[in-house]
Amino acid sequence: MEIIAKSTVPMSPRKVNLVASSIRNKKAKDAETILMLLEKRAALVMTKLLKSAIANAVHNKKLSGEGLVIKRIDVVPGLAYKRFRPSTRGRVHPYKKRTAHVTVVLSDNGAEQVEKAIEPVLKKEKK
Numbered sequence: 399m400e401i402i403a404k405s406t407v408p409m410s411p412r413k414v415n416l417v418a419s420s421i422r423n424k425k426a427k428d429a430e431t432i433l434m435l436l437e438k439r440a441a442l443v444m445t446k447l448l449k450s451a452i453a454n455a456v457h458n459k460k461l462s463g464e465g466l467v468i469k470r471i472d473v474v475p476g477l478a479y480k481r482f483r484p485s486t487r488g489r490v491h492p493y494k495k496r497t498a499h500v501t502v503v504l505s506d507n508g509a510e511q512v513e514k515a516i517e518p519v520l521k522k523e524k525k
Contacts, residue, residue, distance in 0.1 A: 466504045
């Protein structure tokens with residue numbers, strides 16, 4: 399079963415992807431402790447998003463928070479706000495404030511393993 403949480407982050411996707419790559423394919427609780435120890439600004443945003451995904455699993459899908467695994471994290475570039483910095487002689491220097499769309503997908507790994515273990519038994523009973 400997949401649980402999804404999405405957010406738009408006012409930060410460059412490159413910076414967010416550095417943090418996201420450190421917690422991909424890990425257990426949700428382990429990823430939470432890793433994010434608390436990282437000294438990056440994107441770690442705070444990813445912590446909130448991960449907690450939101452865990453809360454979605456617990457409250458909406460009635461799953462326990464213990465068996466959840468991060469199946470996928472997508473960091474996609476969002477809007478880039480065009481801004482200008484004033485310069486000398488009446489000139490301007492343009493720059494872009496980049497944003498990122500982040501999607502965290504959790505899966506209940508324990509339930510999938512139980513289903514896989516039961517399948518051969520069910521097939522034998524049908525024969």
